[in-house]
Amino acid sequence: MKTNDLSPIIEKIENRQRISASEGLQLLQSNDLITLGRLAHEVRQEKNGDNAYYIINRHFDYSNICELSCHFCAFAKKEGDKEAFLHGIEDMQQKIKASLREGITEVHMVGGLHPSLPWSYYTEMVRAIRDLDPALHIKAFTMVEIDFFARKYKMSLEQVFQELMEAGLNSCPGGGAEIFAPRARRKICKDKIDGDRWLEVMRVAHQMGLKSTCTMLYGHVETEEEIIDHLDKLRHLQDETGGFLAFVPLAFNPELSVLGRAFRPTSGVKDLKMLALSRLYLDNIDHIKTYWVTSGLEIAQLGLSYGADDIHGTVHEENIMHMAGSSSPHSLSVGNIRRLIGEAGFQPQQRNSLYNII
Ligand code: SF4
Structure with missing residues (x-):
């Protein structure tokens, strides 16, 4: 076991002082999961109560x-x-109509970088959803997709966001961030936009008034230093814009990807440590999400005592993680979500996309 005196950092956190990158690294390298969990839980309770x-x-x-x-x-x-698919707009409307009858308040929509669709496909898709229900929150397109639209259709980022917002876009998901460090990015997604560009596109989204989440994919080639670097960059941008509603650490699922053959799934200890570290490092982001689709239900439930305050949602139909081999269910009923939360000793609260309690 590594010896790692955490006392000065514990004191800082207990006094609600911001921890530095090197202190974040020290926490990450500590094996004292219980202390990390206790500290993260205190911060979580202060921000979100039960x-x-x-x-x-x-x-x-x-x-x-x-x-x-x-x-x-x-x-x-x-x-x-x-296995390639592309949904037509009518097909999409039917699926979303069915979910509206089940009470959804948000649709979360992303896709690959399609080489041959016209720009109108995206704006019409958003408009068609908006037409179904003016109150439905449309959270769509990662910064990778937004950058792709700007380049492919020769528009500024502002113009892309403007047209999507006019069609009905309300906020953006935080996917595509993966891990910002160029070394790791070259190994896992060398052709994707780099970390600086992801942050630049997100900055514009926030400046245009769109809120978003932010993510980090861990459990692959990244080093501990690269994890801290990633969190640090998110914390900086949040200081600047205040546009992040929640942070979502995503555990890499090695099952079916090309990269995966060399890796094992992340452990429960690692997943809980990432939640606790995120809660402690990202002092300016109100919510930490334990995403049951990647972590599984057991860790998601435990994660609520390790700094997380949000267990995500019913989801209904998840493809991205399940095509990578996730064995978690494709959807969760409200009853199940409330039971998981209640059993963990917390108060289940249905929220809208902006974290207002419904
Ligand atoms: S992760 Fe990469 S390959 Fe997969 S959909 Fe996104 S951009 Fe395409």
Whole structure:
């Protein structure tokens, strides 16, 4: 076991002082999960009380056709592949209509970087969802997709966001961040936009008034220093814009990706440590999400005592992680979510996309 005197850092956290990158690294390298959990729980309770949030939502992946081939990704296919799909707008409307009858308040929509769709596909898709229900929150397109739209359709980032917002876009998901460090990025997604560009696109989103989440993919080639570097960059941007609603640490699932053959799934200890570290490092982001789709239900439930305050939502139909081999269910009922939260000793609170309690 590594010896690692955490006392000065513990004192800082207990006095609610911001920890430095090197102190974050020291926490990450500590084996004292119980202390990390205790500290993270205190911060979580101070920010969110006994509340543990969930949302009634559905995921909708409009297409898995992508011109890139990131090594960690088992979702993307090429045009003509057996498993490739592209949803038409009517088909999408029908699916979302069915979910609206079940009470969703948010649709979460992403897709691959499709090489041949017209720009109108995206704006019409958003408009068609908006037409179904003016109150439904549309959270769509990662910064990777937004950058792709700007380059492909020769528009500024502002113009892309403006047109999508006019069609009905309300906020953006935080995917595509993976890990910002260029060394790691070269190994897992060398053709994707770099970390600086992801942050630049997100900065514009926030400046345009769009809120978002932010993510980090861990459990692959990244080093401990690269994890801290990633969290630090997010903390900096949040200081500047205040646009992040929640942080979502995503455990890499090695099952079916090209990269995966060399890796094992992350352990429960690692997943809980990432939640606790995130809660302690990202002092300016109100919510930490324990994403049951990647972590599994057991860790998601335990995660509520390790700094997380949000267990995500009903989801309805998740493809990205399941095509990578996730064995968690494709959706969760509200009853199950509330039971998981209640059993963990927290107060289940249905939230909307902006974290207002419904
Ligand atoms: S991670 Fe995104 S950009 Fe990369 S291959 Fe998969 S769908 Fe395409």
